[in-house]
Amino acid sequence: MSDIRTENDSLGAVEVPAEALYGAQTTRAVANFPISGLKANHFLIRALAMIKFAAAEANAELGLITPEQGSAIAQAAQEVLDGKHHDHFVVDVFQAGAGVSLHMNTNEVLANRANQIFGEELGSYKKVHPNDHVNYGQSTNDVFPTAMRLSALLALEELYSVLEGLAGSFAAKADEFKDILKAGRTHMQDAVPITLGQEFAAYAVAVREASASIRRNAVTLHSLGLGGSAVGTGLNTHPQYREKAVAKLARIARLELHPAYDLRYAMQSCAPMAEVSGALRTLALEMIRISNDLRLLSSGPNTGFNEILLPSLQPGSSIMPGKVNPVLAELTAMVAFQVIGNDTATAMAVQAGQLELNVMMPAMAHATLQSITILTNTLRELEVHCIRGITANRERNAFYASSTIALATALNPYIGYRKAAELVKESVASGRSIVDLAREKKLLSEEQIAEILDPKNMTEPHARIS
Known part of the structure; x- marks a missing residue:
């Protein structure tokens, strides 16, 4: 043959x-x-x-x-x-x-x-x-915009599930670490104490907020221009085709779908893709930030923060024996960079339509679907093989919590900002703790010192002691 x-x-x-x-x-x-x-x-x-x-x-x-x-x-x-x-x-x-x-x-x-x-x-x-x-009764001009929107909705269902799992794991770690005090850091400098659990709880919120934003921006994907034919006028279609086809499509896809109120708009504008891509970009930005935090918090073990330990997944160096790198946090950042690049490609494609059609749809479809796919796969791996296995270095966290010069912040209501700043300078110069100096100078009573400078009391609103 x-x-x-x-x-x-x-x-x-x-x-x-x-x-x-x-x-x-x-x-x-x-x-x-x-x-x-x-x-x-x-x-x-x-x-x-x-x-x-x-x-x-x-x-x-x-x-x-x-x-x-x-x-x-x-x-x-x-x-x-x-x-x-x-x-x-x-x-x-x-x-x-x-x-x-x-x-x-x-x-x-x-x-x-x-x-x-x-x-x-x-x-x-x-x-x-x-x-x-x-x-x-169909044209590429109504089929492809419909397929592009529908495919994004289908792909997002998997991403939503992964994001819920990721947020759940962050929340579980927040509960596990709720009593572990550590030094907060702002401007990469000492700040007042916080708990490791509070840091991880905020990561859970960030993921859930990003997921909610994607859901909100995906609403317009449910409006479909199927039945618009070549230019949105429905040429060569039966008067009942539009409603019938979309209803059947909703049943097959198991999604809530409806015909666009204006088929010309659904063909001319690809704004829904820009909205979803933009929300994916926001998720990517948040994941870059969080992955960078994970890398910082686990840096070391001897010359870095070493406040948390990430699971060891593979040797980290071809020349340095015993070195283990935060590979999934690194991967997350790199994938997020690609998502941001995809969003730029999508934005350029979305604005490039002319008159009755945007011919750049293949580019935006590829970019957006790739973003959803690589985020889904990466964040699943991050959650299962990294976040779930994080442990805390309690001794290192306790040391930083008691050592931060920002403990002096709690003294502001009692001795004023200027005197507290002088105390900080002396602490830095002498290497002595804020607590020791406050006691030596008799700036506060022992009861006040015990209460005010207790790092745990600095991680939530606390009434002033007379």
Whole structure:
């Protein structure tokens, strides 16, 4: 048997791999765009299959394609949703504008698989045609924006779960470390005491706030322009198609979805992608900050803070024996840098639309889905293999808590800021503690010293003692 077959499209004959489910237009795209070697995110493939499934059911109900055609297309789409045939989605993520190439890749895969179901040869399109049946009443211009939004919603469901787990682990550590006093630091200098638990509790809040922000910004993704056809006017669609298709898509995706109130807007504007990408950027910024804290707090062991110990995951040096690095905290920061870069790419793509269409959608879809994917995978690893295993160096924390010169801050209401500052200077110069100096100079009674300079009382609001 030949390892190729010949298909024809509007530009002429094309040689296609004999066993490929894709066809002529996909083959042309593969030849035209050997750019990155990266293929479509699996959530985008799933979203496209869901849309074709919903459209086939709607068009069959409306009598626009036969029930048999609708059933075969739906079966092919379901197979894709079951994880089959993904290796036949071969178009590079950087491709023709608006995602025409990936859209036709989808149409051809589903058409060829539907024809196989009918017992027809690949590439014959006798029973089901990529354009006339799989794509009936549709255009790349309404399908790709819909798929882009839907794929982001699908991917975000996994991220939300990971973020809840991460926040939960930070909160668990907050409870575990709630009685461990340590020195606070501002400007990277000594500050008043805080508990290690309070630091970790704040990390939990940061993650939950970032997650809530993503959810808020993802709301507009639920509004879909499916049914808008070429320019948002619904040309070549049945009057009932729009509502039917979106309702069926909501059922298939198990998400709350609804038609956009203005299909032109849904096609012209990709602002929802910018909003979600921006929220992902905020999460990335928070994770850079937190990962840097983890690296600082675990620095050492002899010449750094050494207040916490991160799990040892692998040797850290090819030349220094015994060295162990904070690899997952480092990874988190690097992934977050990529997310910030992806947000810039998305922002540039979102603003680059003209008139009835933004043709830069493949770039923003790739960037946003990559951000969601790498954040999901990285933060899962960080939570499971790093945060859960963090332990505290109680002795080091206690030493810093009693040594911080900022203990003098508690004296302000009793001796004033100026005298307290003088006490700090003397402490630094002499190496003696604030407590010893306050006692020696009889600035406070023993009862006041015991109460005011107790670091634990400095980690929460505390009434002044007369």
